[in-house]
Amino acid sequence: xxxPLRPPRRLIEITVDGEAxxxxxxDTILDACAAAGKDIPTxxxxxxxxxxxxxxxxxxxxxxxRTLAPACSRKAEAGMVVxxxxxxxxxxxxxxxxxxxxxxxxxxxxxxxxxxxxxxADPARFGPDAATVAQPAKVDNELYVRDYAKxxxxxxxxxxxxxxxxxxxxxxxxxxxxxxxISTEFDAPLTDSACVYCGNCVEVCPxxxxxxxxxFDMREAGTWNEDEQTQTTTICSYxxxxxxxxxxxQENQIVKVTSPHDNPVTHGNLCIKGRFGFQHxxxxxxxxxx
Amino acid sequence: xxxxNRAEHYDRLTHPLxxxxxxxxxxxxxxxxxxxxxxxxxxxxxxxPDTFAMLSCARSTNEMNYVGQKFTxxxxxxxxxxxxxxxxxxxxxxxxxxAFGSGGGTSSYQxxxxxxxxxxxxxxxxxxxxxxxxxxxxxxxxxxxxxAVDPRRTGTAEWADRWLGLNVGTDxxxxxxxxxxxxxxxxxNTVFIERATEGFAEFAASVEPWTLSVAEQVTGVPAxxxxxxxxxxxxxDRAQLCWTLGITEHHNATDNVRALINLALLTGHVGRYxxxxxxxxxxxxxxxxxxxxxxxxxxxxxxxxxxxEVRARFEAAWQTPIQPRYGRxxxxxxxxxxxxxxxxxxxxxxxxxxxxxxxLSCIKRLSMLDHLVVQDIFLTKTAQxxxxxxxxxAAWCESDGTFTNSERRVQRVRKALxxxxxxxxxxxxxxxxxxxxxxxxxYESAEEVWxxxxxxxxxxxxxxxxRLADLQGIQWPCxxxxxxxxxxxxxxxxxxxxxxxxxLAPFAVLEHSPPVDLLDEEYPLRLTTGRxxxxxxxxxxxxxxxxxxRRGENIELSPEDAARLGVxxxxxxxxxxxxxxxxxxxxxxxxxxxxxxxxxxxxxxEVDTNALTIEATCPIAGTAEFKAAAVRxxxxxxxxxx
Numbered sequence: 001x002x003x004p005l006r007p008p009r010r011l012i013e014i015t016v017d018g019e020a021x022x023x024x025x026x027d028t029i030l031d032a033c034a035a036a037g038k039d040i041p042t043x044x045x046x047x048x049x050x051x052x053x054x055x056x057x058x059x060x061x062x063x064x065x066r067t068l069a070p071a072c073s074r075k076a077e078a079g080m081v082v083x084x085x086x087x088x089x090x091x092x093x094x095x096x097x098x099x100x101x102x103x104x105x106x107x108x109x110x111x112x113x114x115x116x117x118x119x120x121a122d123p124a125r126f127g128p129d130a131a132t133v134a135q136p137a138k139v140d141n142e143l144y145v146r147d148y149a150k151x152x153x154x155x156x157x158x159x160x161x162x163x164x165x166x167x168x169x170x171x172x173x174x175x176x177x178x179x180x181x182i183s184t185e186f187d188a189p190l191t192d193s194a195c196v197y198c199g200n201c202v203e204v205c206p207x208x209x210x211x212x213x214x215x216f217d218m219r220e221a222g223t224w225n226e227d228e229q230t231q232t233t234t235i236c237s238y239x240x241x242x243x244x245x246x247x248x249x250q251e252n253q254i255v256k257v258t259s260p261h262d263n264p265v266t267h268g269n270l271c272i273k274g275r276f277g278f279q280h281x282x283x284x285x286x287x288x289x290x
Numbered sequence: 291x292x293x294x295n296r297a298e299h300y301d302r303l304t305h306p307l308x309x310x311x312x313x314x315x316x317x318x319x320x321x322x323x324x325x326x327x328x329x330x331x332x333x334x335x336x337x338x339p340d341t342f343a344m345l346s347c348a349r350s351t352n353e354m355n356y357v358g359q360k361f362t363x364x365x366x367x368x369x370x371x372x373x374x375x376x377x378x379x380x381x382x383x384x385x386x387x388x389a390f391g392s393g394g395g396t397s398s399y400q401x402x403x404x405x406x407x408x409x410x411x412x413x414x415x416x417x418x419x420x421x422x423x424x425x426x427x428x429x430x431x432x433x434x435x436x437x438a439v440d441p442r443r444t445g446t447a448e449w450a451d452r453w454l455g456l457n458v459g460t461d462x463x464x465x466x467x468x469x470x471x472x473x474x475x476x477x478x479n480t481v482f483i484e485r486a487t488e489g490f491a492e493f494a495a496s497v498e499p500w501t502l503s504v505a506e507q508v509t510g511v512p513a514x515x516x517x518x519x520x521x522x523x524x525x526x527d528r529a530q531l532c533w534t535l536g537i538t539e540h541h542n543a544t545d546n547v548r549a550l551i552n553l554a555l556l557t558g559h560v561g562r563y564x565x566x567x568x569x570x571x572x573x574x575x576x577x578x579x580x581x582x583x584x585x586x587x588x589x590x591x592x593x594x595x596x597x598x599e600v601r602a603r604f605e606a607a608w609q610t611p612i613q614p615r616y617g618r619x620x621x622x623x624x625x626x627x628x629x630x631x632x633x634x635x636x637x638x639x640x641x642x643x644x645x646x647x648x649x650l651s652c653i654k655r656l657s658m659l660d661h662l663v664v665q666d667i668f669l670t671k672t673a674q675x676x677x678x679x680x681x682x683x684a685a686w687c688e689s690d691g692t693f694t695n696s697e698r699r700v701q702r703v704r705k706a707l708x709x710x711x712x713x714x715x716x717x718x719x720x721x722x723x724x725x726x727x728x729x730x731x732x733y734e735s736a737e738e739v740w741x742x743x744x745x746x747x748x749x750x751x752x753x754x755x756x757r758l759a760d761l762q763g764i765q766w767p768c769x770x771x772x773x774x775x776x777x778x779x780x781x782x783x784x785x786x787x788x789x790x791x792x793x794l795a796p797f798a799v800l801e802h803s804p805p806v807d808l809l810d811e812e813y814p815l816r817l818t819t820g821r822x823x824x825x826x827x828x829x830x831x832x833x834x835x836x837x838x839x840r841r842g843e844n845i846e847l848s849p850e851d852a853a854r855l856g857v858x859x860x861x862x863x864x865x866x867x868x869x870x871x872x873x874x875x876x877x878x879x880x881x882x883x884x885x886x887x888x889x890x891x892x893x894x895x896e897v898d899t900n901a902l903t904i905e906a907t908c909p910i911a912g913t914a915e916f917k918a919a920a921v922r923x924x925x926x927x928x929x930x931x932x
Contacts, residue, residue, distance in 0.1 A: 142836035167427050191838045196823060198420065232706035235693045237349055237686035238826050240571025241422045242695025247687060247706040254707070263762055265399065265695070271420035272824045272837060280834025281667070281684045284710045285301030
């Protein structure tokens with residue numbers, strides 16, 4: 001007996017910045033760029049999610065196309081000629097970064113500062129009165145925090161909570177235009193929502209708008225230090241499914257738990273116990289040391 | 291609103307304890323190990339090796355379980371080693387190995403995504419195995435039809451095409467009716483039956499009385515729903531049959547498992563990609579513990595202890611004779627304690643005082659031991675009874691090693707934290723004890739233990755640590771470092787050459803046996819037990835974090851029963867069985883049918899649910915009937931008139 005394999009995919013050739021790249025048919029331009037060693041910025045792209053095309057920071061120029069194409073979702077086609085660093089593409093990324101950074105707190109978005117520098121973006125150019133999404137963080141439970149001042153509305157959390165993974169549908173986009181937000185039903189606290197605290201939204205959040213309460217508190221206290229953290233992948237101890245956990249450890253304390261996105265068991269998803277149920281190993285009473 | 295977010299949590303054990311004048315006091319490792327070893331030596335010297343029993347930890351690594359069973363067999367000289375496997379999935383192992391010669395689930399998670407029909411039988415996977423259920427959801431999203439068979443309308447049932455809400459303990463009648471319907475509709479796979487099975491005629495005759503209407507009367511499931519399940523399952527190209535403790539925590543659990551296996555044999559839904567039988571394991575390494583031989587009847591690699599060739603190989607490797615008979619399982623160990631035949635016990639990471647059915651009798655039996663050593667990360671209720679308490683590291687994050695999951699995938703466990711205080715790795719502790727008992731064991735690393743396993747277990751031979759890391763785990767069997775086997779088991783059954791096909795899979799002829807704890811006027815309600823999403827077993831682990839979902843123990847009952855009893859949500863009531871009484875607040879759940887009530891076992895320090903459950907055990911696998919007790923509910927105060 002044999003295992004059915006996926007049908008073989010033929011290779012197609014496209015040109016990226018003047019260089020020929022061969023990728024399997026069905027791959028995206030972003031995949032082709034990765035194969036060609038090009039570093040394209042992405043925010044709303046998620047390696048475990050269907051592209052939403054929300055942020056437009058990954059746009060590239062496709063020869064013959066009227067508009068710029070989002071690299072994360074546009075499929076590579078044979079003979080396609082792609083420019084990743086044309087003036088038009090760079091200018092578009094610059095404006096996207098300016099609009100985002102002027103209205104949203106990107107201080108915990110990995111690489112945002114680097115890209116702003118690289119593309120010469122000037123978020124301050126809209127003046128001090130530019131509209132922002134600034135608002136207090138929502139701290140309504142002990143496990144994770146929603147700091148929507150950092151939200152770029154990429155929808156990844158909604159997709160992870162909804163039909164792409166968790167199927168709990170605790171959050172959705174509410175409102176329109178600049179007033180759109182990610183919200184529970186009737187903006188209720190999480191504790192009165194359909195949330196099951198799997199934290200799969202935290203796993204995919206690209207900006208730190210969603211974060212472990214431990215991380216949020218340590219950042220507030222100024223003790224969060226990623227340079228000192230180790231990341232070790234092990235197996236969850238709560239049931240027999242065998243989920244892979246990556247433990248982020250600082251000073252011998254687990255401060256955050258993620259899961260490898262390419263893992264065949266989890267695909268980056270966990271449940272409340274695997275994601276947040278680690279405290280028991282580090283409950284060490286003061287008296288027992290005596 | 292009264293909230294019990296955080297039950298009293300346990301603090302880690304940070305140094306050894308020994309009992310002196312009836313009290314546990316702090317001790318050095320030296321003293322604690324000497325005492326532990328001396329007690330074992332004294333008992334074995336007085337009454338022989340079979341007075342010793344080990345409960346090995348289904349939560350710890352394969353490497354620890356291997357060393358633990360080796361300690362039992364080589365250092366102590368007995369086969370009395372078992373694990374809490376017994377309280378959950380031993381019947382799955384017994385049933386699957388009786389049919390196929392191997393106790394593992396036959397499929398992998400990916401196959402669930404690629405199936406056409408998924409049957410979740412007695413499995414609240416949506417809450418108990420949430421990430422497995424994500425694979426089920428992928429399958430459903432791709433068009434698979436899902437049937438949920440469960441007395442409760444669980445989170446799993448909410449995603450089903452059909453929910454078959456059967457009466458507790460009527461799984462065999464339902465399975466028999468499904469089988470009869472398949473046979474009468476001519477949908478059974480005659481080619482597969484003739485080629486790969488035996489005993490079909492007797493089986494077909496045995497299910498003949500179970501017509502749809504008879505089954506409807508006994509199970510409470512409408513005939514049309516049974517018929518639909520039968521036809522859909524039989525006609526599927528790829529069908530998965532998954533079960534959890536709803537099948538196995540019964541007094542006739544192995545029969546329940548065999549009843550489901552019969553359906554797969556009848557339809558040929560086994561041994562092919564996408565079709566299979568999947569017991570979902572409840573503990574992170576309960577599969578691995580058994581695979582490593584931490585069970586009384588198997589040596590590492592699930593090799594039968596009664597096979598002289600197997601024994602000879604291990605005797606040569608271990609330089610010691612192995613008793614040519616099965617040891618005691620957990621249930622028999624507890625009986626042996628009561629009869630004074632088991633006098634010393636080494637419990638590693640187990641909490642039977644709170645996890646066993648009929649908990650009071652378990653305490654009584656443990657207290658009759660001459661010498662009890664408990665090795666754990668917490669001072670559990672069981673550890674509080676010990677003569678010596680040895681503080682261990684938490685395997686999943688403070689040890690190196692491997693776990694084996696429900697799809698037989700062996701995966702690397704890695705040390706991320708330094709254990710607190712003087713807590714030590716399980717294997718270090720075992721080796722120190724072995725040394726004191728005359729066996730100079732030295733393992734430099736978990737990998738060294740693993741390589742010893744690979745040398746003795748053909749199913750694990752090809753799994754080097756490097757390969758396990760590179761491939762994100764490997765499913766057994768993996769006999770060679772150069773290749774990978776298919777992700778499903780028993781493809782041999784489809785071979786045309788009888789020599790390659792091997793042993794035929796026997797149908798089982800089974801009798802329906804209703805729950806032992808009968809309902810009557812005095813105890814009219816059926817209590818079943820289970821897990822909630824955010825909590826785990828006896829709660830020792832899960833009480834450590836502040837889950838917003840946690841609401842403490844409740845007695846959950848249907849709106850109809852609540853109205854009949856005149857109780858309201860939140861009201862504390864007395865729940866009594868023929869064995870014990872507890873008090874818990876009422877939670878009204880419209881997903882329960884009248885007559886069925888539900889409790890968890892997550893908060894034993896608040897409400898000892900297992901004071902109610904019955905220790906009626908499966909004679910083959912020894913698993914107790916946690917899923918079916920007869921209870922009554924009484925109000926604490928007389929209702930005022932008006």
